Amino acid sequence: MQSKKLSHVGPDGKARMVDVGGKAVTAREALARGEITMSAAALRLIRTGAVAKGDPLQAARLAGIMAAKQTSGLIPLCHPLPLTHVSVELKPTRRGYRIEARVRTNAPTGVEMEALTAVSIAALTIYDMVKAVDREMVIGDICVVEKRGGRSGDYTRRRKAPVKS
Numbered sequence: 001m002q003s004k005k006l007s008h009v010g011p012d013g014k015a016r017m018v019d020v021g022g023k024a025v026t027a028r029e030a031l032a033r034g035e036i037t038m039s040a041a042a043l044r045l046i047r048t049g050a051v052a053k054g055d056p057l058q059a060a061r062l063a064g065i066m067a068a069k070q071t072s073g074l075i076p077l078c079h080p081l082p083l084t085h086v087s088v089e090l091k092p093t094r095r096g097y098r099i100e101a102r103v104r105t106n107a108p109t110g111v112e113m114e115a116l117t118a119v120s121i122a123a124l125t126i127y128d129m130v131k132a133v134d135r136e137m138v139i140g141d142i143c144v145v146e147k148r149g150g151r152s153g154d155y156t157r158r159r160k161a162p163v164k165s
Contacts (some may be wrong), residue, residue, distance in 0.1 A: 017077045023108035028149035032115035034142035037096040037122045042134035056129035057090050063087035064122035068114040081105045
């Protein structure tokens with residue numbers, strides 16, 4: 001069984017960037033997911049293409065991709081990674097959108113943070129573009145769904161995120 005130590009905390013209790021210099025460069029992939037829920041009026045505007053600021057779904061897709069590429073500048077201790085692929089998909093749900101981001105790299109460390117960042121920023125972009133109509137939108141259930149590659153092996157989320165009513 002693998003030890004569950006926090007690798008970003010040194011023996012002296014201080015935050016540190018993990019040294020990945022000795023790790024093998026391997027193909028790695030992560031899929032993250034989240035949700036944004038909103039009012040019927042906000043949904044209607046998006047789905048009819050009537051949002052005054054433009055198409056929030058296309059803006060969110062682009063913002064998510066750009067955010068994945070900037071993750072190491074946003075989150076302390078994250079390594080800058082050469083991303084080989086980023087996709088952001090927005091799927092309509094009854095009360096909003098499910099957002100999924102898939103990120104790939106060939107590197108000595110994984111891309112879970114990049115996928116999570118892409119989902120988060122995509123959701124925030126939708127919020128920003130529609131907030132004039134609905135300030136009560138909810139962003140949530142952001143999680144890593146799966147990851148591939150690396151020393152710790154593959155991971156697939158077993159539990160489903162809570163379902164909103």
